[in-house]
Amino acid sequence: MGRRILATVLFVTLAAGAFAAGASAQPQSADQQIYETFRAWIGQQPRAVQESADVLEQYRAKLVKDGVSPANADRQIRVINEQADRLEVERWNQILTSQKPAFNTQPNAFLVRMVQGRKPGRALDVGMGQGRNAVFLASQGWNVTGFDPADRAVAAANQAAQARGLKLTTQIVGSEQFNFGRNQWDLIVLSYVSFREELQKIIESLAPGGMVVVEGFHRDTTAKRPVGGGVVFDTNELLTLFAPLRVVQYEDLEGPTDFGIGEPNRLVRLAAVKP
Secondary structure (H helix, E strand, O other): OHHHHHHHOOOOOOOOOHHHHOHHHOOOOHHHHHHHHHHHHHHOOOHHHHOOOOHHHHHHHHHHHOOOOHHHHHHHHHHHHHHHHHHHHHHHHHHHOOOOOOEOOOOOHHHHHHHOOOOOOEEEEEOOOOOHHHHHHHHOOOEEEEEOOOHHHHHHHHHHHHHOOOOEEEEOOOOOOOOOOOOOEEEEEEEOOOOHHHHHHHHHHEEEEEEEEEEEEEHHHHHOOOOOHHHEEOOOHHHHHOOOOEEEEEEEEEEOOOEOOOOOEEEEEEEEEOO
């Protein structure tokens, strides 16, 4: 149960960030409020708690300790357990299609730098969102496939591509349903997405000479604000995760991030090539 819930919490939870600026401008249902409260709590927990099999039991105990009646606590756990996937998708549909985006709508700067001068081929954008990276790659001559469970965000990506006379191949699925294939991608983009569960599939799906480009938060960021565990990495963890590949660039620095604009964070970046 803990691993499934952690996988659902795909991105970042910012106390005054993307959701507060984008999605919460619209009225929230009672179920959405329950889910957002849980999401903020789990984002503040150490990794051992986030990945524990009894994470929902721990959260229920926390609710009761805070004065929530056992019956109400049970109801909240049912909402999280049964509706987390739907509520997470709706959350990101609202954020990624907001009229006033609170995230970087331009292509990821590290990705732009890493593909400069690289011969275009087949690219895969994992968790493509509203298509900022996919559209950029298509404009550079890449044959781009992208997927994301947020259906309205994917529709916005296709619309943006069509407006520029570009073509994307898209699917409305999560990583657990997507068929990565084997030895077929010349580039895989992992920009602020959870991918540990599919790591072996990702490495196997890279073509020989293919590159993976990753950017996410360093764990130090969680001392400032809650961040979804799937996009948080320990010192040098990316080097360990992608040890089968040849690392061509690794960065651990304080700087602006694509989610949480306006305040520097410690972030990690990696580009690695399959031998």
